[in-house]
Amino acid sequence: MAGSPTARRRRLSIELKKLREGHGYTCAHVGEALDWSGSKVNRMETGTGRVQPSDVDALCRFYGTDDELREFLMSLARQAKTRGWWQAHGSGVPSWFSIYIGLEQDVSTFRQYQSEFLPGLMQTPAYAVELHRATNQMTAEDVERAVRVRMERQAILSRPDAPDAWFVVHESTLRNVVGDRSLMREQLERVLNSMELPSVTLQVLPFDAGPYPATGPFTLMGFPDPEDPDIVYRDGITDAIYLEGADDVREYTRAFDNLRAAAASPHRSIQLITSMLKDYAR
Incomplete structure (x- = not known):
């Protein structure tokens, strides 16, 4: 079963949609049969509204599912209502980013x-x-909360079941001085330390890499259960875009593979970062 409340909510939405489509019903049809609105059914299937276990029970009885599946889906609904650790930080985690953290976990x-x-x-x-x-x-308080959340998120790279994490970073991210040179030296040391983790691979895309896919930052997330499709995430200043369509995932996967091919090897990337560390030490 999916681990975080966000992932459970997503899995529940997927399963409910599969049940409806498997019977050839529209959201309006189901809503009318249960004396609900069709929009309520749609919200339950898109994860944009709260799903009560009693609603799941009603849907399963309408669809005629067996008791085992009904209990599983009701359990997902109950567990989806729990709060993730990051939600305790309040304004340090914008609502649009809370979804991402839940999936990332x-x-x-x-x-x-x-x-x-x-x-x-x-x-x-x-x-x-x-x-x-x-x-x-x-505010200063919001910054403190946001940074605390970011530091706690980093634990996923070193936990026993750490995800297979692969990063491609453009050389400009390493040379763009954030703060001062001392801060950047410490930051590059952190990157090198992270690259020692068995779950982490990082490649630098150098300035002289030649043509490569012209895309902004993005993240591809895969999940342990094959029933949970991959997601492409792109964030903005005040919102985020989630792409789950097979075609979108395929295109971004191809783009990432091309970026990896254009980037320096992991070993060469370590050498590049080590060389930059010397520059920041001057």
Whole structure:
């Protein structure tokens, strides 16, 4: 069963949609039969509304599922209502980003391309503070909470069931001085330390790499249960985009593979970062 409340909610939505489509019903049809609105059924299937165990029970009885499946789905509904650890940080986690963290906690494969800043899962507190301070809308308290959440998120790379994490970062992310040179030296040391983790691979896309897919930062997340489809995540300043369509996932997977092919090897990337460390020490 999926681990985080967000992942459970997503799995529940997927299963409910499969049940309806398997019977050839529309949302309106199901809503009318249960004296609900069709939009309520749609919200339950898209994860945009709360799903009560009693609602799941009603749906399963309508679809005629067996008791085992009905109990499983009702259990998902109950567990989806629990709060994730990150939600205790309040305004430090915007609602649109809370979904991402919930999914991130349950990934089995993680592929990320960064072209502006170093990956959040490798950032030092000082580096993260500087990035958050650049957002004028955040109070000092919000910055502190956001940085605390970012540091706690990094635990997924070193836990026993750590996801297979692969990062491609553009050389500009390493040379863009955030804070001062001392801060950047500490940050690059953190990146090198992260690369020693058995679950982590990082490649640097150098300035002289030649043509490569022209995309902004993105993350590909895969999950341990084959019933849970991969997701492409792209974030903005105040919102996020989640792409789950097979065609979208395929295109971004191809883009990431091309970025990996254009980037320096992991060994060469270590050499590049080590060389930059010497520059920051001057």
